[in-house]
Amino acid sequence: MYKSALIGLLSMLAAMVLPQAAHAEYGDVVMNNYSDAAGMRPVVFPHWYHRIRFRCKVCHADLGFKFKAGGNKITMAKIIDGQFCGACHNGEISWSVENCGMCHSGISGTPTHIDGSTVQRLVAPTYKKLGN
Amino acid sequence: MNKPSITVFAALITLAFLGVTGSSHAQAAALSTEKQDPNRFNRLLPPKDKRTPPVAEDGIHDPKGAGVKVLQEPREAFGVLIKGKGGNYVDWVKSLDKKKIKPLYDLDDPELVPMTVDMNIVREVKGTMPDVVFPHEQHTQWLECANCHPAIFIPQKGANPMSMVDIMLGNKCGVCHGTVAFPVTECRRCHSKAKPMKARQKVSAKSTRK
Numbered sequence: 456m457y458k459s460a461l462i463g464l465l466s467m468l469a470a471m472v473l474p475q476a477a478h479a480e481y482g483d484v485v486m487n488n489y490s491d492a493a494g495m496r497p498v499v500f501p502h503w504y505h506r507i508r509f510r511c512k513v514c515h516a517d518l519g520f521k522f523k524a525g526g527n528k529i530t531m532a533k534i535i536d537g538q539f540c541g542a543c544h545n546g547e548i549s550w551s552v553e554n555c556g557m558c559h560s561g562i563s564g565t566p567t568h569i570d571g572s573t574v575q576r577l578v579a580p581t582y583k584k585l586g587n
Numbered sequence: 588m589n590k591p592s593i594t595v596f597a598a599l600i601t602l603a604f605l606g607v608t609g610s611s612h613a614q615a616a617a618l619s620t621e622k623q624d625p626n627r628f629n630r631l632l633p634p635k636d637k638r639t640p641p642v643a644e645d646g647i648h649d650p651k652g653a654g655v656k657v658l659q660e661p662r663e664a665f666g667v668l669i670k671g672k673g674g675n676y677v678d679w680v681k682s683l684d685k686k687k688i689k690p691l692y693d694l695d696d697p698e699l700v701p702m703t704v705d706m707n708i709v710r711e712v713k714g715t716m717p718d719v720v721f722p723h724e725q726h727t728q729w730l731e732c733a734n735c736h737p738a739i740f741i742p743q744k745g746a747n748p749m750s751m752v753d754i755m756l757g758n759k760c761g762v763c764h765g766t767v768a769f770p771v772t773e774c775r776r777c778h779s780k781a782k783p784m785k786a787r788q789k790v791s792a793k794s795t796r797k
Contacts (some may be wrong), residue, residue, distance in 0.1 A: 479646055480645065481770070482674070482700065482787070485647055496649055498729050499647055499654075501661075503665075503677075504659065506679070506729075508692050509694075510691065510701065510729045510730070511729045512701070512731045512734065515730070516730075517693070522684055522734075543694070548694065556652055557653075557654050559653070560661055563646055571674075571757075572757070572766045573761065573765030573770060574755075577755065584666070
């Protein structure tokens with residue numbers, strides 16, 4: 456039992472050091488619950504950029520973002536009402552929502568996921584074959 | 588997990604990694620313009636200068652979109668931060684300690700500082716790996732108690748069964764480590780407490796006996 460668990464663990468590690476298809480900055484989240492269907496590019500949320508300016512607690516406790524890519528079911532209606540991204544992208548704390556292209560910057564067809572994650576690197580990312 | 592399911596799992600993983608290498612070879616070939624020495628060192632590792640790709644070439648941003656021309660290049664921002672070994676290749680703990688970054692803790696009150704707790708939890712690890720030290724201090728710099736308790740961890744030492752496989756699948760520590768916080772490849776940052784000499788010898792004696 457212990458031995459086979461170890462083999463599993465080792466092959467997972469092997470898969471991780473091997474080269475990965477070019478991927479975006481670690482922690483970038485692609486959100487595409489609705490965008491493709493609405494004819495917009497999917498949204499790319501950069502964690503690195505925001506964590507330089509805010510602690511995790513601001514978004515994941517105070518603003519109620521769940522720890523799940525795509526799990527918050529964000530829509531434009533919620534954003535203009537000041538929820539989620541709209542708590543800051545309101546023209547006061549940060550630039551406002553008329554800058555569609557800043558958020559909707561992804562390649563169409565990219566599914567919702569968090570880029571560069573262990574899970575993504577272990578399981579072959581099939582979407583890489585679609586887009587580019 | 589029982590034995591057959593783990594073996595199946597190992598097989599799946601192996602298949603998955605064949606898939607990864609297959610597609611990335613094709614992509615690497617398409618990306619590189621100059622011919623590469625077939626017998627070079629580090630044939631399988633991505634070259635260092637490909638680690639933090641430009642936004643327009645990172646595979647998820649549309650180079651034809653309006654955003655890519657305006658978005659910041661991560662390399663520019665990371666240049667003034669303290670370097671790390673994995674993930675963003677930034678040591679976020681040191682960058683915060685040395686005040687290279689000053690992330691807000693509260694939107695309404697920019698002066699508010701986090702209430703940190705200095706409490707280390709040592710988790711004894713099966714086998715030869717050093718024990719895991721979980722530091723509340725560094726975590727409460729960034730997070731609130733309710734981010735972890737009780738949804739991810741019951742706040743009681745030893746009450747949460749964990750394993751490395753579980754973490755790699757994105758559970759427990761793996762909710763953040765392997766997504767946003769430093770990744771699982773940095774073993775030493777978690778496995779930081781040497782085992783007492785006696786225990787170590789006992790383990791290695793056990794593992795050589797058939």
